[in-house]
Amino acid sequence: MPETLVFYLLSGIAIVASALVIGQRNPMYSVLLIIASFGALAGLYIQLDAPFVAVAQIIIYAGAIMVLFLFVVMLLNAPQEDAADWDRTHPLRRPAIARFGSLLALLLVVQLAWALIRAGGLDAPVAAGAGGAEIGSVRALGRVLFTEYVFAFEATSVLILVAMVGAVVLARREGES
Amino acid sequence: MLALIPLFPLLGFLVNASFGRRLSKNLSGSLASAVMVASFVVSVMAVVDLAGLPAGERAIEQTVYTWIASGDFVLDLTFRVDPLAAVMILIVSGIGALIHIYSTAYMHEESDREYARYFSYLNLFAAFMLVLVLGANFLVLFVGWEGVGLCSYLLIGFWFRKKSASDAGKKAFVVNRIGDYAFVLGVLLLFVRFGSLDFQRLAGLVSAMPAEEGVFGVISIATLLLFIGATGKSAQIPLYVWLPDAMEGPTPVSALIHAATMVTAGVYMIGRNAVLFSHAPETMMVVAVIGALTALMAATIGLVQNDIKRVLAYSTVSQLGLMFLAMGVGAFGAGIFHLYTHAFFKALLFLGSGAVIHALHGEQDIRHMGGLKRYLPTTYWTFLIGSLAIAGVPFLSGFFSKDEILYETFHEGHTLLWLMAAVTSLLTATYMFRLVFLTFHGERRHDGAGHLHDAPPAMAIVLVILAVGSALAGYVGIPHALGGHHQLAAWLAPSFQPPGSAEGIEAAAEAPAVELTLMAVSSAIAIGGILLASFIWLRRRELADALSRRFAAIYTLLLNKYFVDEIYDAAVVHPIQHGSERALWRGFDVAVVDGAVNGAGTIVAEGSGLLRRLQTGSVRAYAGSMFIGVIVILGYYLWR
Amino acid sequence: MIPLGHYLFVSAVLFAIGTAGVFMRRNLITILLSIEIMLNAVNLTFVAFGRQLGTVDGQIIVFFVMTVAAAEAAVGLAIVIALFRHRESLNPDAFTSLKW
Numbered sequence: 001m002p003e004t005l006v007f008y009l010l011s012g013i014a015i016v017a018s019a020l021v022i023g024q025r026n027p028m029y030s031v032l033l034i035i036a037s038f039g040a041l042a043g044l045y046i047q048l049d050a051p052f053v054a055v056a057q058i059i060i061y062a063g064a065i066m067v068l069f070l071f072v073v074m075l076l077n078a079p080q081e082d083a084a085d086w087d088r089t090h091p092l093r094r095p096a097i098a099r100f101g102s103l104l105a106l107l108l109v110v111q112l113a114w115a116l117i118r119a120g121g122l123d124a125p126v127a128a129g130a131g132g133a134e135i136g137s138v139r140a141l142g143r144v145l146f147t148e149y150v151f152a153f154e155a156t157s158v159l160i161l162v163a164m165v166g167a168v169v170l171a172r173r174e175g176e177s
Numbered sequence: 178m179l180a181l182i183p184l185f186p187l188l189g190f191l192v193n194a195s196f197g198r199r200l201s202k203n204l205s206g207s208l209a210s211a212v213m214v215a216s217f218v219v220s221v222m223a224v225v226d227l228a229g230l231p232a233g234e235r236a237i238e239q240t241v242y243t244w245i246a247s248g249d250f251v252l253d254l255t256f257r258v259d260p261l262a263a264v265m266i267l268i269v270s271g272i273g274a275l276i277h278i279y280s281t282a283y284m285h286e287e288s289d290r291e292y293a294r295y296f297s298y299l300n301l302f303a304a305f306m307l308v309l310v311l312g313a314n315f316l317v318l319f320v321g322w323e324g325v326g327l328c329s330y331l332l333i334g335f336w337f338r339k340k341s342a343s344d345a346g347k348k349a350f351v352v353n354r355i356g357d358y359a360f361v362l363g364v365l366l367l368f369v370r371f372g373s374l375d376f377q378r379l380a381g382l383v384s385a386m387p388a389e390e391g392v393f394g395v396i397s398i399a400t401l402l403l404f405i406g407a408t409g410k411s412a413q414i415p416l417y418v419w420l421p422d423a424m425e426g427p428t429p430v431s432a433l434i435h436a437a438t439m440v441t442a443g444v445y446m447i448g449r450n451a452v453l454f455s456h457a458p459e460t461m462m463v464v465a466v467i468g469a470l471t472a473l474m475a476a477t478i479g480l481v482q483n484d485i486k487r488v489l490a491y492s493t494v495s496q497l498g499l500m501f502l503a504m505g506v507g508a509f510g511a512g513i514f515h516l517y518t519h520a521f522f523k524a525l526l527f528l529g530s531g532a533v534i535h536a537l538h539g540e541q542d543i544r545h546m547g548g549l550k551r552y553l554p555t556t557y558w559t560f561l562i563g564s565l566a567i568a569g570v571p572f573l574s575g576f577f578s579k580d581e582i583l584y585e586t587f588h589e590g591h592t593l594l595w596l597m598a599a600v601t602s603l604l605t606a607t608y609m610f611r612l613v614f615l616t617f618h619g620e621r622r623h624d625g626a627g628h629l630h631d632a633p634p635a636m637a638i639v640l641v642i643l644a645v646g647s648a649l650a651g652y653v654g655i656p657h658a659l660g661g662h663h664q665l666a667a668w669l670a671p672s673f674q675p676p677g678s679a680e681g682i683e684a685a686a687e688a689p690a691v692e693l694t695l696m697a698v699s700s701a702i703a704i705g706g707i708l709l710a711s712f713i714w715l716r717r718r719e720l721a722d723a724l725s726r727r728f729a730a731i732y733t734l735l736l737n738k739y740f741v742d743e744i745y746d747a748a749v750v751h752p753i754q755h756g757s758e759r760a761l762w763r764g765f766d767v768a769v770v771d772g773a774v775n776g777a778g779t780i781v782a783e784g785s786g787l788l789r790r791l792q793t794g795s796v797r798a799y800a801g802s803m804f805i806g807v808i809v810i811l812g813y814y815l816w817r
Numbered sequence: 818m819i820p821l822g823h824y825l826f827v828s829a830v831l832f833a834i835g836t837a838g839v840f841m842r843r844n845l846i847t848i849l850l851s852i853e854i855m856l857n858a859v860n861l862t863f864v865a866f867g868r869q870l871g872t873v874d875g876q877i878i879v880f881f882v883m884t885v886a887a888a889e890a891a892v893g894l895a896i897v898i899a900l901f902r903h904r905e906s907l908n909p910d911a912f913t914s915l916k917w
Binding site: 060072102163 | 819822823824825826827829830831832833834835836837838840841842844846847849850851853854857860861864865867868873874876877879880881883884885886887888889890891892894895896897898899901902907
């Protein structure tokens with residue numbers, strides 16, 4: 001019983017926070033709200049016997065990526081959604097768009113829900129699966145990561161290197177060496 | 178050995194065509210003549226060999242190589258000489274050699290390069306003509322057939338910088354082509370029906386069939402198509418219109434191609450396929466009628482022409498008509514006999530006219546000639562002999578051959594045709610002697626300066642030789658009625674029979690009395706014509722002018738050759754040109770084809786112009802479209 | 818014992834929210850944030866399924882997704898900075914040079 005309550009609470013926070021994210025005018029608020037959402041998600045991960053992933057979520061996502069976002073927001077002194085000349089006349093600015101977008105999102109949710117319902121077999125409780133808490137342990141994770149998925153692991157490290165180089169190059173001012 | 182006969186001139190062609198411009202005139206001319214003489218020598222040897230064989234088996238064959246081997250059908254490049262081909266190769270190589278020698282003098286004023294070009298074409302022509310007559314099957318014959326057509330075009334348009342000459346060459350080629358189209362259809366029809374193109378084989382297969390009575394049998398249609406081809410090549414109605422224009426070419430060319438050899442190819446072809454034609458009486462009738470009509474019509478036109486070569490050209494058409502008449506009534510031997518004698522005197526007449534033109538430095542209008550008898554004796558006497566021969570004066574060659582045609586026509590019961598031929602003979606004598614009298618007799622009307630020199634030796638010798646031939650050539654064909662043995666007919670007869678049949682002539686019931694009577698009639702006609710001509714053009718010139726004024730309409734009609742060319746122009750040429758331009762070019766090529774191609778391009782351009790508007794450059798629009806796309810696809814899969 | 822479907826439903830909603838955000842917002846940074854939301858929704862799906870099937874592969878995938886998301890965020894933000902320098906604006910509608 002308490003589990004279910006916790007689940008509803010956490011998922012509620014996640015959903016509400018995300019909805020608010022896309023509704024904010026000030027990107028600073030959006031970032032902060034999304035951090036809240038990620039936190040809730042981390043809680044959900046713990047409920048799913050994935051402690052390592054939960055911690056990684058907090059450290060990497062909420063801790064590193066979102067901080068990066070904050071840096072950029074503050075660096076650019078990101079203006080509010082502005083009202084430049086060409087902006088006023090842009091067809092996509094009309095309020096109808098916002099409503100349209102929401103409608104589409106609703107449509108998507110309905111479709112996905114329908115798909116889920118039709119798929120069936122989703123009533124089985126999650127925690128009833130075999131393996132229990134051992135699945136998400138660091139040991140299990142590490143073993144699989146460095147044996148079966150070692151190629152992907154190494155490739156990802158190269159990817160990160162490339163991303164670093166790319167980010168540095170892209171963000172350089174022109175004229176600098 | 179047979180292959181050498183066409184091979185020698187071919188070699189002459191190759192040498193003159195490749196190196197001609199570097200050779201001196203003497204060299205190229207002598208070479209060309211030498212190969213022709215060599216060809217003649219080999220021909221004589223072949224004929225001697227042939228004569229040594231027993232009469233029923235006179236045939237020498239030589240297969241050069243297998244040309245087509247496709248499934249069951251095999252066709253070889255085979256040369257075959259039999260009595261008919263023997264006569265032809267002697268004519269072509271012999272008279273050809275003489276004309277080559279004549280040309281060395283006649284064409285002397287051309288540049289080295291043009292001289293060599295002329296002889297290369299002439300040699301090539303001889304090679305093809307020999308291939309034509311030696312061919313043992315339709316395909317080899319056709320190679321020669323087309324080849325001589327090509328050389329005719331090249332030689333008629335030899336002075337191609339002159340527009341009239343190149344036009345004449347084109348006209349000859351195109352008109353010939355029309356005939357060739359029918360010819361090929363005929364050949365194909367024979368192939369489809371009989372599965373073979375070999376002459377011997379075809380003769381054997383056809384002889385086993387009964388003669389066709391109606392017009393719609395395969396043989397009748399095939400032979401009719403072949404005959405249409407012959408009308409093109411041998412200038413009969415309706416495809417004769419190219420021959421008068423062909424006089425634009427050098428005179429020796431007219432002598433060789435358009436008198437002695439190429440135009441006789443059609444006659445030869447019918448003779449070669451005598452068995453086929455004999456089995457198609459309707460076609461034979463057509464041949465005879467067209468032959469007689471052409472003969473008469475051409476003779477009437479020749480009567481009023483003023484260009485010396487034109488008169489001779491129409492005369493050729495007319496004499497060819499007589500040959501076809503002979504073939505059409507079944508007298509194949511007579512037709513070939515006349516072909517043989519005609520080769521002599523017609524070549525002689527043309528070469529004589531060439532000497533006249535040469536002496537007068539290019540003048541060809543007989544109204545500006547006259548009194549040349551004094552200045553050009555050799556030319557005059559040889560020309561006179563040739564004219565007597567063609568008129569059919571007794572005991573010259575033309576008398577025997579023409580007379581045989583007339584007799585056979587009458588004997589087979591075609592009285593109307595005989596009458597047409599007789600009138601033609603009268604006209605022949607008349608126009609020929611009109612030519613002689615206007616050119617050589619009377620007052621000198623030529624207003625050129627300087628003295629006229631007679632033919633140079635090379636030309637004179639040839640003229641003399643041909644004159645002797647014109648006089649004596651007929652003696653191989655003295656008919657039985659006069660006590661002769663008609664060696665030529667006996668010699669030729671096996672060629673017109675199916676292979677393996679009994680040798681010897683089918684001795685048709687001969688009527689010596691009728692023959693003698695007709696002979697007398699023809700002689701009278703000939704002499705009468707000469708007297709008529711002498712009366713009008715020798716004594717009373719003004720009578721000719723008076724007559725032409727009195728019968729002005731007829732005169733104009735004849736002078737303008739019955740306006741046939743104009744009719745063809747209006748009825749055939751202009752509609753085709755017009756139609757091509759309007760319908761085919763503008764209507765189809767420009768509108769449809771170009772339209773389709775350009776249209777494809779335009780469609781692509783327009784389409785991409787439209788599609789281009791998708792690139793709004795707005796990222797949000799793209800995101801939006803992706804979003805919608807996802808929903809649609811998801812919805813689609815859910816729906817299923 | 819929470820049924821799998823519940824998790825998946827949450828994930829679906831989050832994903833829809835993220836997509837709507839990408840479409841509707843006119844601020845580049847917010848758009849990038851919406852993309853992150855979408856990625857997280859997917860992560861949740863993976864973990865839930867992994868737990869359901871009793872395998873660790875689900876979490877491995879999440880591991881890699883997070884890494885790639887980090888790299889992508891870094892590069893994306895660098896691009897945003899470069900774009901900002903050009904136009905002094907974070908509105909995607911300002912960048913229309915790819916227009917036909």
